[in-house]
Amino acid sequence: MSEKRAQWFGAAAGGVVLLGAVAAGGILWQGTVFDEQFEEIGRKLSDDGVKVGLSISAEETARSITGREVAITVKDGQLAFRWTGCATFGFGTKAKLSLDREFGSAPELPNFGLDGYEDQIKVNVGLTGDATYEWTVKPFRVKDDPVLCSVAGFTLTADKHLKKTDLLWHGMTCQADEERLVTGPVSIKAHEDGAEGRIEVQVKGGELTSQGVGGLVTVEGYTLHSLQTLQKVDESQTETTIPPLYEQQWTWTLSQLKLDGQTALDGWKGKVRLENVPESFIAQMATGALVDVEMLMPLILSSDLKAKLEECVFERQQKQVSITGQLARESNQLGSFTVNIDREFAHDEPVWTDSVKELVTEGVLRESEGAWVSQIEITEEGILVNGRVY
Numbered sequence: 001m002s003e004k005r006a007q008w009f010g011a012a013a014g015g016v017v018l019l020g021a022v023a024a025g026g027i028l029w030q031g032t033v034f035d036e037q038f039e040e041i042g043r044k045l046s047d048d049g050v051k052v053g054l055s056i057s058a059e060e061t062a063r064s065i066t067g068r069e070v071a072i073t074v075k076d077g078q079l080a081f082r083w084t085g086c087a088t089f090g091f092g093t094k095a096k097l098s099l100d101r102e103f104g105s106a107p108e109l110p111n112f113g114l115d116g117y118e119d120q121i122k123v124n125v126g127l128t129g130d131a132t133y134e135w136t137v138k139p140f141r142v143k144d145d146p147v148l149c150s151v152a153g154f155t156l157t158a159d160k161h162l163k164k165t166d167l168l169w170h171g172m173t174c175q176a177d178e179e180r181l182v183t184g185p186v187s188i189k190a191h192e193d194g195a196e197g198r199i200e201v202q203v204k205g206g207e208l209t210s211q212g213v214g215g216l217v218t219v220e221g222y223t224l225h226s227l228q229t230l231q232k233v234d235e236s237q238t239e240t241t242i243p244p245l246y247e248q249q250w251t252w253t254l255s256q257l258k259l260d261g262q263t264a265l266d267g268w269k270g271k272v273r274l275e276n277v278p279e280s281f282i283a284q285m286a287t288g289a290l291v292d293v294e295m296l297m298p299l300i301l302s303s304d305l306k307a308k309l310e311e312c313v314f315e316r317q318q319k320q321v322s323i324t325g326q327l328a329r330e331s332n333q334l335g336s337f338t339v340n341i342d343r344e345f346a347h348d349e350p351v352w353t354d355s356v357k358e359l360v361t362e363g364v365l366r367e368s369e370g371a372w373v374s375q376i377e378i379t380e381e382g383i384l385v386n387g388r389v390y
Contacts, residue, residue: 034068034093035060045072066090072097073104080104083121095123116140131160139170149174154186165190178216182206197230215260222254231276246277251311264316271311276304293327300327300334309337319345325376335378340371363388 042058049056055075062069067088074081081104085097098120099106109117122134135156142149152170159165167188174181184204191198201224208219227249250272257265281299299305306328314321325337346352356372359365364385365372377384384390 031089034087038070070095070097081106093125097121113143114140115143133158147174147176163192178209179211180207180209199228201226218258219254220256223252225251244279246282248274248277265314266317267315269311269313273308273310275306278303296327300329316346321345332380333377334380337376339374341365342371
């Protein structure tokens with residue numbers, strides 16, 4: 001071997017050794033940083049768990065130069081679940097965890113009506129500290145007699161500080177006796193940036209069959225969309241902190257609504273907007289409370305909350321019924337609505353036409369430009385319909 005080639009090989013070997021030393025040092029450094037951050041994460045999880053009545057703990061169960069084995073345990077009363085896995089170091093840190101099927105309440109999942117549940121949590125942390133989270137759940141089944149659901153999988157992704165969270169759920173099919181629900185993809189996006197925040201939910205649905213008061217109701221397709229945003233406030237106008245206010249918006253469309261196999265409506269679409277919504281109201285809805293007039297009126301009477309029905313249209317044979325208006329305190333008025341009915345709407349339904357005739361006779365409906373119109377005003381003294389007190 002020539003001296004020059006020997007120098008080349010020597011330099012290359014030295015470079016490999018140096019690179020290996022740097023890599024080893026980097027891995028050891030990542031391990032130290034990981035230990036510190038994981039301990040911090042454990043404290044935060046524990047604190048957050050207490051706020052919602054859960055006991056959450058995070059621990060390292062084994063260590064090596066190239067990684068850590070970790071476990072996260074969640075307990076709620078008599079229920080307990082644990083996710084286990086490992087974190088590996090290299091060009092960044094990668095962690096994978098999954099539900100421990102032998103721990104706590106996990107073996108009892110089939111008895112709870114949850115069959116075939118499998119998941120995986122992935123965490124990727126780059127050398128710069130940027131992190132992404134991904135939680136993937138495979139398709140599973142839910143049974144609670146007489147309801148049986150086949151639930152498609154979903155993927156939840158989030159950034160390091162959980163300021164941007166996206167959920168894509170591929171839908172489900174549920175059957176209970178004669179009732180049936182089919183949903184398409186469900187998308188949930190939650191983004192927070194400084195003083196601004198937004199949560200967006202979109203559902204694309206298929207068949208919906210339900211036993212209603214008037215018979216078996218069937219919908220051949222539907223979409224639901226909701227958007228919640230944090231309203232901007234100008235705190236420079238006051239010395240005290242202004243409580244956050246939110247704006248919420250819902251839109252929906254339904255197609256081919258049938259009653260006992262007969263088409264009742266070709267479509268129904270609508271849009272509702274709530275403005276100046278207090279945080280307490282948001283928290284109440286987060287527990288599953290339904291929004292209705294009885295729930296809204298105390299807030300409208302005591303605050304600046306506004307509930308606007310910006311669109312509500314029922315369509316049948318190319319004829320429409322539309323309703324628009326709002327509930328809001330303005331002087332002594334609490335709300336107003338306008339109803340507009342095509343004169344030929346459902347003209348082939350005797351029950352409908354007889355009801356319309358009766359309302360026209362009573363003055364609740366009046367003719368205007370070829371349609372039946374009703375102007376409704378809600379005041380502290382009572383309800384006015386077309387200027388008449390009821």
